[in-house]
Amino acid sequence: MGRQIQFWFEFASTYSYLSAMRIERAAAAKGVVVEWQPFLLGPIFAEQGWDNSPFNIYPAKGRYMWRDMERLCTERGLPFARPARFPQNGLKAARLVLAIEAPDQKAAFVRAIYSAEFGSGRDISDESVLAECMQSANLPIEMLDKASDPNIKSALIEQVAMAKSHDIFGAPSFLVGEELFWGDDRLDAAISYAAQI
Template identity: 50%
Template sequence: MPSIDFWYEFASNYAYLAAARIEALADRAGVTVRWRPFLLGPVFAAQGLNTSPFKIYPIKGRNMIRDMERQCAAIGRPFRLPDPFPQNGLSAARIALVAIDEGWGPAFTNAVYSAEFVEGRTISDKTLLADIVTGLDRDPDAVFAAAETPDNKARLKAQTEEALRIGLFGAPTFVTEDGELFWGNDRLEQALHWARHGSLSGL
């Protein structure tokens, strides 16, 4: 079965939408998903950006909030922008790597995103992260210990360096096995179609 790399960062509101949609759409398309958390900080820095473009261009940021409100309302979810935005997703990303290895990565990722963008909570808060891990029937002490090993920290760093190397500039990004890079939640359907058919014809 063809696969697709789903590159996401916990700070990204559009990656939240993509994470909520990707498994059902990938199933339907006959594509498997590799969940690949990374950090946007170095990716933005490589473009000369010291924070989210939604902060640097506030008029765009305000429209993003309205766009999220509209899209979330259509699927019956409230939208809350956490304060501060963007959030620090470092701890969550390290846990996500452990969770992905153990098969509960998507569930953990979607739970963090819901806390962040439905409830507006602070996702760097260890208590919140422990509650989420516990809610998924895992032991938070063991998970935190695994997440904070030098090896696991290095893994997230290497994954972020790979993101830079293959030309990522934002999140979410979908990369097919033949190297096509699709940027943005709006491109998820196209990326899955490409993964399956090698073109967008017939979409």
């Protein structure tokens, strides 16, 4: 399939929003294929003794992150609206990503979810928001039922286990072979690395 980069993202991750909105264009420019890999950070954080986002646990870090997001979104021409509740529950959305087979629709759905969440400040656990995102990705509304499919539920659990096996500790993370890159600010380096192998 050629040169590839795995994009490991969590829908509660602000910086994953930034990466999701530019990764395909940046990767295509260097002939790299993107694999979209949703996962959950909650179980990984729990193993580190955290029961919440580190941006909530450490207020100064949180204040910095929100201001940083404002600056970066303005710089990149992206809409930004801080959701009323953070982190949001992206469980259903992550399951739905795994249920989508076509890579272009998968990518479109992920971008739609992030745009709703951090571009418009909407609640992505709300079924009406999920339905709108499905429609914007040209997916049938009936696919919403896949969020409760036992096989899809198991697949997301496996995704978390796979993330742990690769020592992924945050999002966004990018995996090129066995080489791990963490953070939106490492996306370009990860793509360049993938283009060279």
